[in-house]
Amino acid sequence: MTDTIKNANRLGGKPRIVALERRHIRPIPLSERRGTSRGLFFVWLGINMLPLTVVTGALGPTLFGLSLGWTITAVVIGNVIGGLGAALHASQGPQLGIPQMLQARGQFGYFGGSLLALIALIMFLGFFASNLVVAAQSFAAVFQSDAINTGIIICAVIALAVAIFGYDLVRKMMAVFSIVIGVLVVVSIFVIVSNPITFAEHNELGFNLAGFFGMLAIGVTWQLAYAPYVSDYSRYMPHDGGAKQAFWATYLGLVIGTVLVMVLGALVGLSTADGDAMAALGRLLGGFGPVVLFAFGIASAVMNSSNIYSGVMCSLTVFETLSAKIRIDTAKRVGMTVAYALLAMIGALLGKDNFLVIFGDFVIILLYVLIPWSAVNLVDYFILRKGHYVVDDMFRRDGGRYGRWDSIGLVSYLVGILVQLPFMVTSMYTGPFAEPLGFVDMAWVVGFAVPAVIYGFWKRSAITSGAVR
Incomplete structure (x- = not known):
């Protein structure tokens, strides 16, 4: 897990303990696999107890024109x-x-894998910056201030402080806030449902096929966006029996936490007229609003550390491939963490004024680039190799049995991106097949199925012929 540094001096007979992550991207020894399914569940339950999840749930009414019932469905x-x-x-x-x-x-080769890690790194930057904006909006609504920039900077510093310590502190802080925010979310839902303003006439809202599938795709995207870093936490689970525990702890935590907060967001979206869902939440909650908004702001600042932590894991993966002389240590991880937080903070400061438009496109584009990777990874792991990999080879610069570049994985991934182009529906680009389909976004379905089939048959053939191991 993490190495525990114990100060030799004892105060009152108790050792002073400071936990700093020491393993970084290296394999976690079996003797240090002390993770529990309960702890993992609360990590993923808490990671969605954020203002950004509220904003995402509000997209149903505000962006897609869906009624409350269809948004929740x-x-x-x-x-x-x-x-x-x-x-x-x-x-x-x-x-x-x-x-x-x-x-x-294991699917794309030593250097090819770094390209995928770089894509995930950009994703983490986007989510971190987005969380900074909505956390700052929460604080601004509480203090009735326009100092969004100040809020962004403060939230970035808080998240950075937690992320520097690594896995242990990130996990513990997320577990605590998941319970606190979870209770506040449930109470908020009851308060808002009992507020007659919430259900004032919304004649313009209802059902439309494109909006429904757009919101459904966002739900799929939201969960798959965690795929590039779920193992960052489950790697601390025991080897024997840990896979099943990790699956259910992650699944239940993610789905329950997300649905609960997005339902709150859908209710808030009915009254969001100016694009600021957090301000609308405060208005609907009345006197209880400042308490919830302040808690959301603090939770977002703290839990946002997970985006820095996993983003840095990707950064270190890429960084290691640049030169054989590079050795990953604590100093490099901390330095990368600081640089990463600063870069995301600058992005948040520059994009805060057009946040909803930028975030909506960001989530959709994220779906397009993640789906093919997920398809290739899952087919390789569960169907072809059945979980059997030589981890040591993944740290060799020649890639060992996985090579420097895996053309089968990379071509399958590229095809997965290209086949989505005709089906894409975004504000920047709409594919030619979108209109015949009623602008229902089906790109993600094609983007998963096609690379999964291509990679599965092509890779199996290569393994059978002995071309690859």
Whole structure:
């Protein structure tokens, strides 16, 4: 797990203990696999107890024109489907004991895996920056201030402080806030449902096929967005029996936490007229609003540390491939953590004014680039290799049996991106097949099925012929 540094001086007979992560991207030894399914459940339950999840749930009424009932239906279906993918990825952690995106070297090669880690790194930057904006909006609504920039900077510093310590502190803080925010979310739902303003006439809202599938796709995306870092936490689970525990702890935590907060967001979206869902939440809650908004702001600042932590895992994976002389240590991890937080903070400061538009496109594009990777990874792990990998080879610069570049994995991934283009539906680009389909976004379905089939048959043929091991 993490090495525990005990200060030799004892105060009052008790040792002073400071926990700093020491394993970084290296395999977690079996003797240090002390993770529990309960702890993992609260990690993934808490990670969605954030203002950003409220904003995402509000997209149903505000962006897609869906009624409350149809928004909730799409949210539930999307998260239930997407959660399966994320949980299947999480079950890989106890078996291999390494971060999620480092495992991509098994499908894409030593250097090819770094390309995928770089894509995931950009994703983590986007989520971290987005969380900074909505956390700052929460504080601004509480203090009735326009100082969004100050809020962004404060929240970035808080998240950075937690992330520097690594896994132990991130996990413990998320567990605490998951309970506190969970209670506040449930109370908030009851308060808002009892507020007559919430259900004032919304004649313009109802059902439309494109909006429904758009919101459903966001639910799928939301869960699959966790796929690139679920093993970062499940790798601390025991090797024997840990895979099943990791699957259910991750699945239940992610789905329950997300659906609960997105339902709150859907209710808030009915009254969000200016694009600021957190301000609308405060208005609907009345005197209880400042308490909830302040708690959300603090929780977002703390839990956002998970985006830095996993983003840095990807950064270190990429960094290690640059030169054989590079050795990953605590100093490099901490330095990368600081640089990463600063970069995301600058992005949040620059994009805060057009946040909803930028975030909506970001989530959709994220789906397009993650789906093919997920398909390739899951087919390789569960169907072709059945979880049997030589982890040591993933740290060799020649890639060992996985090579420097795996053309089968990389071509399958690229095809998965290209086949989605005709079906894409975004504000920046809409594919030619979108209109005949009523602008229902089906790109993600094609983007999963096609690379899964191509990679599965092509890789099996290569293994059978002895071209690859």
